[in-house]
Amino acid sequence: MSPKKPKWREVADHFANEIAEGKYRPGDQLPMIRELVAQGHGSKTTVMAAYSALEAEGLVTTTRGHGTTVRRRPPQQIRRHQDRYNWEKQLAKRGDGERRNNGVVEKDTGLDHDEVECHAAFNAVPADQEVAARFGVEPGTLMLHRHYWHSTPGSPIALSLINSYLVHAVAARNPDLLDSSREPWPGGTHHQLSTIGIEIAEIEDGIRTRLAAPDEARHLGIPAGSPVLLLDKTSRSTAGEVVEYSHVVLPGDRTEFRYTVPLDRWED
Amino acid sequence: MSPKKPKWREVADHFANEIAEGKYRPGDQLPMIRELVAQGHGSKTTVMAAYSALEAEGLVTTTRGHGTTVRRRPPQQIRRHQDRYNWEKQLAKRGDGERRNNGVVEKDTGLDHDEVECHAAFNAVPADQEVAARFGVEPGTLMLHRHYWHSTPGSPIALSLINSYLVHAVAARNPDLLDSSREPWPGGTHHQLSTIGIEIAEIEDGIRTRLAAPDEARHLGIPAGSPVLLLDKTSRSTAGEVVEYSHVVLPGDRTEFRYTVPLDRWED
Incomplete structure (x- = not known):
């Protein structure tokens, strides 16, 4: 061109x-x-x-x-977060059956519920400088760190690599939220937070890029030395507090973000 | 982490x-x-x-x-397009002096007006398949292709590489719009389109990544083999037609996009 x-x-x-x-x-x-x-x-x-x-x-x-x-390429992901985040939030208020059979991963990729496998590992970690700054807490504050990745059944290739953080003392108000064996949790984080009286009002996305680290490239099934997209997702509650922060690493060869920006009309 | x-x-x-x-x-x-x-x-x-x-x-x-x-790094760009696009649109309706001394490049980088140099080259090209699909016109339709890059004065390092397209017959309604020597145009594309009776109602952003081509890396001042962010920006008029499409290549080491997604409240 x-x-x-x-x-x-x-x-x-x-x-x-x-x-x-x-x-x-x-x-x-x-x-x-x-x-x-x-x-x-x-x-x-x-x-x-x-x-x-x-x-x-x-x-x-x-x-x-x-x-x-x-190449035979894993599914392309077009992520329209303005739709996705609202849809995900409203899903949390639906019945248990509907929550069990739907999820944002399926929505992003077009895969059916039984074509998606969820892997989760939780641990308690002190907040480093960056995580502390996101939440506005002291570095060293105990956080619940949740590592997730999704794949098609049996595949070693991750759709994305997710590191999600909650303040540990907040999550611990419902002990089930500390238990990774309860994942995939029907209705996701919105539903989890609803069990401790928290409603998310606004999510801020930050999008950057860098080269994949060798282990990331392997796990995402992308060529060594190729780029990833980084999503920093900060969720703020109706009380105005940061209640969740996720750092997501996405394969650069098959991810696109889309946002629509409506403009105010000119006054004539 | x-x-x-x-x-x-x-x-x-x-x-x-x-x-x-x-x-x-x-x-x-x-x-x-x-x-x-x-x-x-x-x-x-x-x-x-x-x-x-x-x-x-x-x-x-x-x-x-x-x-x-x-490394001594060129200015970091945090691009908040929801603010930027609305601000840019309303600027087009301000007085000539205000339009002359303001621009989105200055807003993105924090540079003063006289610290930004604008380089522009225009030509008429037939729409390739991708551009034609964006506008919903036949491939081969004559387009006005506008290549822009901005730098600090005298610097060979571009802040971004912009390829903007308008339907040539539409732009030609005001012959000044075909003349690259009129760039930087005070008030930018919004003001240019306003001279031919077009108001932009909505902009869709698509964000991807790939490795920089060698010439792009050189021009953006980033290491060879490092990634760029790609922005596909599609502007739709109040009449619902695509009136401008830009493909922007941004340096991966110093660009971040930010979007805020407000969520609908749960009904209790």
């Missing part, structure tokens, strides 16, 4: 488009580098740079003997 | 915190790798992995002879 697009990017975009349009499907092999060079698509350096870019973007994998093949 | 943090990440986070707290300032040198090993911070491999991570995250640079030094 830009007039200054380099040649290797043009070649990469050509194949990215053909993959998006389904001309090449998961498992299909892209043309050999020497074929593309012979067909006049650019020098060997150009074509190799194009294929490296496609690999870094998670569209293809290159293996000795099999050339460059289109 | 996670109980499973690997040793190299602990070492990297230790120095990231000390840099954030100003204990190490831009230009300062971090301890030599062999010093840290001697002090028991981990093996040579661990410390090297920690320093590589800090470099990939844009916090430090490593040069032969100077060791690992803290």
Whole structure:
């Protein structure tokens, strides 16, 4: 689209488009580098740079003997948090059956309830500087740290890596909230907090990026050296206090955030 | 924060915190790798992995002879689009002087008006598949493509790389809108569109990440092989039509998006 697009990017975009349009499907092999060079698509350096870019973007994998093949990608997540957060909050007030069979993970990915496996590990930790600042408590305050990840059944690939924090003394008002074996909790955090008289009024999202750490890349099933999206999610109660903070690491190759911003009309 | 943090990440986070707290300032040198090993911070491999991570995250640079030094970073951008877009829209209705001395770039970065330089290049291009789909027009429709980048005066480092599109026949209703020498246009796109009777009612943001292309990394002043944030911004008029689409590439090491999501109250 830009007039200054380099040649290797043009070649990469050509194949990215053909993959998006389904001309090449998961498992299909892209043309050999020497074929593309012979067909006049650019020098060997150009074509190799194009294929490296496609690999870094998670569209293809290159293996000795099999050339460059289109990757089978885990489900794409388009996260519309303005809808999601309100939907999730109202779900907490529905009947137990409805809460049991619905969740935001299913909503994000389009997977059915029985296609999602929830993994949870809880522990009590002192707040570090960052977590303390989020809650406005003293560093060292005891927090309930909850690590979650979701996958399709039996898969080692996580949809995201979630680290959620609650003030331990607050969560402990309902001892069930300290028990990871009760996860996945029907109705999620909104319902959990409702059992101790807390209603979330507002959530602030912060979105950043960085390269995946090697263990994150492995767990999310993304190429080493590729980026993740970071979501810092701060939930404020109707009393104006921060009651939950989550730090979420999402695979950069298959996550998009969408927000709609309505604008005030001009007065004529 | 996670109980499973690997040793190299602990070492990297230790120095990231000390840099954030100003204990190490831009230009300062971090301890030599062999010093840290001697002090028991981990093996040579661990410390090297920690320093590589800090470099990939844009916090430090490593040069032969100077060791690992803290980077001087261009201004951090926290983009609160819900405020920004409304502010920008209302600015378009203010007097000429106020429009001339204010802009969203200044608002995002905290820079003064005379600390920001605007670079603009326009051309007429046929819509490719993606741009056509955004506007709901036929591929090949003539578009006005506007490439913008902003910097501090004389600096080659761009704050972001902006590719903005308007339907050419629509923009041409005011020939001044086709003239890049009129940039920076006081009051920006909202004011430009107001001259042809268009008011933007709603903007949709899409946020993704990928690795920077080599030329993007150079222009944004970020390390090669580090990530960018991608913003796809679609503006819809009061008549419900897409009237502008921008694809913005932002440096991953110094950009954060923030959105606030108010939640509907529970009915008791």
